[in-house]
Amino acid sequence: MTAIVHDFRSDTVTRPCSGMRKAMAVAEVGDDVYGQDRTVAALEGRVAEIMGKAAGLFLPSGTQSNLIALMIHCGRGDEFIAGQNAHCYKYEAGGAAVLGSIQPQPVENLPDGTMDLGKIAAAIKPEDPHFARTRLLALENTIGGRILPEDFVREATGLARQHGLATHLDGARIFNAAVGSGRRAGELAAPFDTVSVCLSKGLGAPVGSVLVGSTDAIATGRRLRKMLGGGMRQAGILAAAGLYALENNVARLAEDHARARRLAEGFAQYPGLSLEMPQTNINFMRVEERLGDRFAEHMAASGIGVSGRYGELRWVTHKDVGDDALAAALEAAGAFFKGQGERVFAAQ
Ligand SMILES: *Cc1c(COP(=O)(O)O)cnc(C)c1O
DSSP states (O other): OOOSSESSOOGOOOOOOOHHHHHHHHHHHHOOOGTTTHHHHHHHHHHHHHHTTTTEEEEEEEEHHHHHHHHHOTTTTEEEEEEOHHHHHHHSSOOOOOOHOOOOEOOOOOTTTOOOOHHHHHHHHOSSTTHHHHEEEEEESSBBBOOHHHHHHHHHHHHHHTTEEEEEEEEHHHHHHHHHOOOOHHHHHTOOOOEEEEESTTTOOSSSEEEEEEOOHHHHHHHHHTTTTTOOOSSSHHHHHHHHHHHSSTTTTHHHHHHHHHHHHHHHTSEEEEEESSSSSEEEEEGGGGGGGHHHHHHTTEEEOOOOTTSSEEOOOOOOOHHHHHHHHHHHHHHHHTTTHHHHHTTO
């Protein structure tokens, strides 16, 4: 297998830069389970402040952050509503059911990442001993790289509140949504009781997520974090990377979005590839069936890393794929369509 030179598989592959490593090396630390790591406390406070919430909790992963949020809002036998494609439903190994005894109620996602409000309303169960108690609506922004429309968020969270449900936002990429829509992250977070934010995606930190919400919610979350094995000791070394990321790597997400668009425009000239113009840093590419896996194989052989695990090719731009990577990917596509690709289409 050819080594990956330009890695478009995910923004999780970003590595800490030297400035971030320096900040980590000099971080003041203490035992955070005793509440004595000032760098962790500073990070929790900073994310809470940006999101307009009272308190924050530093966690080792986004998956644990979402799980803790679900467990804050739902008890044993309760139910949460989430999109069929939501990370907290589909990509977290069934953790809510296994570890929280919480039943998921998925609702179909429309192509723009929203859900039909009537379907959400219909999924909320009335008080009746036959049903699980519906407690929470969980949304995700961005979802599949798409920014949730403001109206949808307002109406869906309004509907949830009308029915007495809590609201959680999986904001793993909320800063991509903010930069992509020109709105402040705090505005996007405002309609939700809890919000989970990833530092280890496009923000470029090696590890970590922060869950924010009310003082009570976060106090409950702190107990749950210990229970789930997420209490960390001198975690200030990691939190320092998060603080550095918030300071240095948010505004630059606009560059990733611009490169994702250039990538989509570049690929658009080739027959057999179809892409939508991306809103943020994620491109999903459908490859015509008659090309089979040849396009993906050609990319791999050219040292271009692209993710193809879920039926489409996914190209993600991030701080470690610059203009050289973009040029290499488009050049590899050009070479493919001059060679093999042309033969495939000529044979029709
Ligand atoms: C990556 C991601 C998570 C989970 O983050 P991990 O740190 O990989 O556990 C949650 N939600 C969304 C939308 C994500 O993209």
